[in-house]
Amino acid sequence: MFHVLVADSISSVGLAPILESEDITVVQKKVDEVEDLTVFDAILVRSATKVTEDLIKQMPNLKIIGRAGVGVDNIDVEAATRHGVVVINAPNGNTVSTAEHTFAMMMALLRHIPQANASVKSGEWKRSQYLGTELYNKQLGIIGLGRIGSEIAKRAKAFGMNVLVFDPFLTKERAKKIGVNSCTLDELLQEADIITVHTPLTKETKGLLGRDNLAKTKQGVYLLNCARGGIIDEEALVEYLENGHVKGVALDVFEVEPPKNNKLLTYDQVIVTPHLGASTKEAQLSVASQVAEEVLKFLNGKPVSSSINLPTLTKEVYEKIQPFYKMAKKIGKLASQCMKEPVSDIEIVYEGSVSELETSFITKSFLSGFLSERIASTVNEVNAGIIAGERGINYSEKIATNRSGYENCISILVDGESSSFRVKATYIPHYGERIIEINGYDIDFYPTGELLYIQHIDKPGVIGRVGNKLGEHQINIATMQVGRKEAGGEAIMMLSLDKPLEQALIDDLLTMDDIVFVRNIHL
Ligand SMILES: NC(=O)c1ccc[n+]([C@@H]2O[C@H](COP(=O)([O-])OP(=O)(O)OC[C@H]3O[C@@H](n4cnc5c(N)ncnc54)[C@H](O)[C@@H]3O)[C@@H](O)[C@H]2O)c1
Numbered sequence: 001m002f003h004v005l006v007a008d009s010i011s012s013v014g015l016a017p018i019l020e021s022e023d024i025t026v027v028q029k030k031v032d033e034v035e036d037l038t039v040f041d042a043i044l045v046r047s048a049t050k051v052t053e054d055l056i057k058q059m060p061n062l063k064i065i066g067r068a069g070v071g072v073d074n075i076d077v078e079a080a081t082r083h084g085v086v087v088i089n090a091p092n093g094n095t096v097s098t099a100e101h102t103f104a105m106m107m108a109l110l111r112h113i114p115q116a117n118a119s120v121k122s123g124e125w126k127r128s129q130y131l132g133t134e135l136y137n138k139q140l141g142i143i144g145l146g147r148i149g150s151e152i153a154k155r156a157k158a159f160g161m162n163v164l165v166f167d168p169f170l171t172k173e174r175a176k177k178i179g180v181n182s183c184t185l186d187e188l189l190q191e192a193d194i195i196t197v198h199t200p201l202t203k204e205t206k207g208l209l210g211r212d213n214l215a216k217t218k219q220g221v222y223l224l225n226c227a228r229g230g231i232i233d234e235e236a237l238v239e240y241l242e243n244g245h246v247k248g249v250a251l252d253v254f255e256v257e258p259p260k261n262n263k264l265l266t267y268d269q270v271i272v273t274p275h276l277g278a279s280t281k282e283a284q285l286s287v288a289s290q291v292a293e294e295v296l297k298f299l300n301g302k303p304v305s306s307s308i309n310l311p312t313l314t315k316e317v318y319e320k321i322q323p324f325y326k327m328a329k330k331i332g333k334l335a336s337q338c339m340k341e342p343v344s345d346i347e348i349v350y351e352g353s354v355s356e357l358e359t360s361f362i363t364k365s366f367l368s369g370f371l372s373e374r375i376a377s378t379v380n381e382v383n384a385g386i387i388a389g390e391r392g393i394n395y396s397e398k399i400a401t402n403r404s405g406y407e408n409c410i411s412i413l414v415d416g417e418s419s420s421f422r423v424k425a426t427y428i429p430h431y432g433e434r435i436i437e438i439n440g441y442d443i444d445f446y447p448t449g450e451l452l453y454i455q456h457i458d459k460p461g462v463i464g465r466v467g468n469k470l471g472e473h474q475i476n477i478a479t480m481q482v483g484r485k486e487a488g489g490e491a492i493m494m495l496s497l498d499k500p501l502e503q504a505l506i507d508d509l510l511t512m513d514d515i516v517f518v519r520n521i522h523l
């Protein structure tokens with residue numbers, strides 16, 4: 001018998017396939033109401049239950065965690081992976097509901113519906129106080145054009161709005177297909193009358209709309225966040241409401257949920273909902289049935305398609321593949337960080353002994369490393385291929401016909417909108433992973449930690465000036481590798497550092513003579 005704990009309120013109709021299965025017993029209770037957690041093979045949650053490492057440890061039989069929704073911020077995925085527990089989610093089930101909720105918030109905000117509703121119910125009739133603003137002909141700025149952002153764009157166009165989009169990973173082709181104008185973040189901030197955010201919460205998007213960027217927005221701008229609390233910096237937002245620059249705000253999500261002593265709740269021009277984006281009958285039915293079907297597949301030994309952490313490999317295959325699989329993920333992260341622009345094609349060529357393994361998993365591992373730098377953190381080997389396809393990235397793998405002399409070698413070519421990036425790596429047993437070529441320059445370094453990638457002109461003194469500059473800022477260089485094709489031409493440096501550079505120092509390096517390109521890399 002397979003024991004499932006449904007710890008949050010999840011649609012029973014959607015869960016019917018597991019509730020009706022003779023091989024499964026289902027308990028619908030909160031975690032702290034369950035006497036014996038050790039019997040459960042699966043736990044299904046929404047966002048209320050926090051699946052921490054501690055909880056995972058209390059459930060030694062746990063094999064699968066199901067999240068009836070998109071974000072897995074309430075699940076310690078790393079701990080689950082370490083404990084060999086598969087984590088699945090339902091990435092598409094609530095997209096339309098969240099897009100519709102955002103639209104409902106936008107209209108309520110511009111027509112003062114919550115305020116007017118409260119006023120009439122309190123016996124008032126203040127028609128002139130609630131003069132609204134039309135959506136028609138307004139510039140809507142969408143930050144993040146993924147699943148939900150795209151649905152917002154479609155609806156905005158139907159309302160006669162002009163849609164501007166900032167998404168650093170959006171290709172021109174996809175923007176054209178959806179019919180939106182892709183622009184820089186600064187352009188969006190300067191031109192949009194209404195700005196709505198639809199990115200995951202990552203280190204890049206945390207505080208994305210903070211003091212500096214809010215200062216670039218139009219006087220009287222309206223802001224919406226139905227994605228994740230923290231993308232709009234709440235403290236900065238209070239300042240911009242106080243000084244009247246921001247005219248109105250709609251929030252479904254907060255830095256701390258439920259919000260406690262949050263000053264934003266005291267402003268009349270801020271309208272709020274308690275994280276209701278996905279709260280529709282349809283979305284809840286859809287996410288519940290997606291999760292139930294995946295649990296059934298898992299129980300029957302079939303591959304699950306929405307696993308966000310573990311590949312479905314046998315132990316023997318996994319052991320052989322593991323070094324290449326880990327290395328490919330790092331190369332993916334390296335390539336993605338070196339090339340912060342939309343990409344259309346990725347080619348991976350396997351050479352030597354690695355080409356005899358199940359290379360499709362290594363390719364997916366590369367893609368997951370590459371994509372994880374760009375989209376919500378739920379990308380892994382299982383879903384990377386699908387996500388790459390959705391983002392308009394074509395990828396292919398080949399077996400090399402010519403040998404370069406290495407026992408094994410993986411060569412990757414990433415084609416972007418304005419540049420390409422080529423990288424080669426090999427794995428040497430008992431020695432480790434080595435990057436052996438970048439953009440045609442021979443090099444040899446271990447891909448780990450904080451790295452600094454510099455393209456420069458091969459002239460006496462350049463390396464010394466870089467070393468001095470880092471020294472002035474107390475940045476210790478652990479290792480340094482230099483590669484060039486010919487004396488006096490372009491060359492590259494790869495430095496391994498004890499800490500990353502601040503943006504100001506990168507900008508400073510870029511002003512130095514003979515320095516062409518500088519990029520922090522974190523692996
Ligand atoms: N309020 C709710 O109830 C609710 C419901 C569902 C999803 N969500 C949240 O909505 C957000 C979007 O979900 P989704 O399913 O559309 O995700 P998605 O992964 O499909 O799309 C995210 C998009 O953000 C873009 N992006 C990443 N970093 C960026 C950056 N620095 N600047 C601009 N764009 C960037 C990505 O390229 C991608 O296109 C997530 O945070 C998700 O957790 C909230």
Ligand SMILES: O=C(O)CC[C@@H](O)C(=O)O
Nearest residue numbers: 046047069070071278279
């Ligand atoms: O379970 C919910 O209602 C929240 C859903 C949403 O935040 C998600 O990430 O899918």
